[in-house]
Amino acid sequence: MRCSTIFIVLIILFITSCARHRPIPADPQKVWYDHQLTLQNIKNWDLKGRLSIQAIKEKKSGSGTLYWSQKNGIYDISWIFPFGQGKVVLHGDCNLVTLQLPKEKPVTATSPDHLLRSRLGWSLPIDSLNYWVLGLPTPKLATKKLLLDSWGYLENLHQGNWHIHYQKYKKIKQQYLPEKIFLNSPQLKVRLVIQQWNFS
Template sequence: MIKKLLLLTLWVLVSGCSTLWQSKPQAPAETLWLERQSQLKQLDNWTLRGRTAIQQGKEGWNAGVSWHQSPDQFEIRLTGPFSQGAVNLSGDQNAVLLTNSSGERYVAATPEQLLEEVLGWQLPISALRDWVKGLPFSEAAVTYRELDRDGRLVALEQAGWQVSFMRYVPFQGTDVPDKIFIKRDQLSVRLVVSAWQSE
């Protein structure tokens, strides 16, 4: 009788320990995605540094990139496109200024218009502000979206652009992409971030 009682007690203790050591079930990806969006939207003052490779048709360019973003203004510095030094792109909601290494200055209403007129690049800079954080562009409909099990964007389609988020790193209590591939028609952009910094 005593032996049976001891065995029963041991079984209860083992069962209890097993329950304690069970991992907490992970929240569904959609729930985690909603939480992530809230966190990422609060990241409105940051700097990233890295490199980008741009391929348009048969032509290709590589450049170092430094991007500072504040709530109302941005400044993007591209180092080395066309082997002609640096290109500086800065602006706000009213106008955008491009300055090249020769000191020539160009102004337009949007960064997309300015880059196409001066460099011949059709880059979605306005959308990239959201994409680089791992968010959909707030001003375009989402036609396709794929999440990983942690509620992070893996693939996205907006306005004909296909965006692949290939890797994430921790930043400010959440995760942000550090490797992104963007493609539409004959234009593709690869961005590899070497450093994220909060301001």
């Protein structure tokens, strides 16, 4: 058998094997309904990943390692840049948030969006992101468009000025959670690849 033929056969076997391990459900809408209920009960979680942000208007970009811990409504977010360039730290809840930039003193405000915009020139909707990273629409914004994949998980979402595309999921403790997320707005392009999930 020629090498090219062997290669094609191996690809077919791999795809078939994957399909057997993750069959397409008869009712994706029911899977989505049940999946939402499960995720909404997850109050405490941690993730580690690679985050890149491109500010379109300012023509600036940055990338680094993201650590996000969410505990009973309190979040600790660290965005660490390579080669010892420092890190951005965001800590807060629904009432108060503190931002610390490299080589600067911490600054406190009541809104993470306004705080980020005033200090960095751009803003991320942190209160919505803590839903989006789980693969859920946020109840804080109206949903303009919601598209599920063949397995009943969120694939595309439009809320506010943001388009969120879920490119890949990973099975964690019997649940499928996002592994690769693209988020786009008129001001920002955000890419998040989640390498590690922990939740309870």
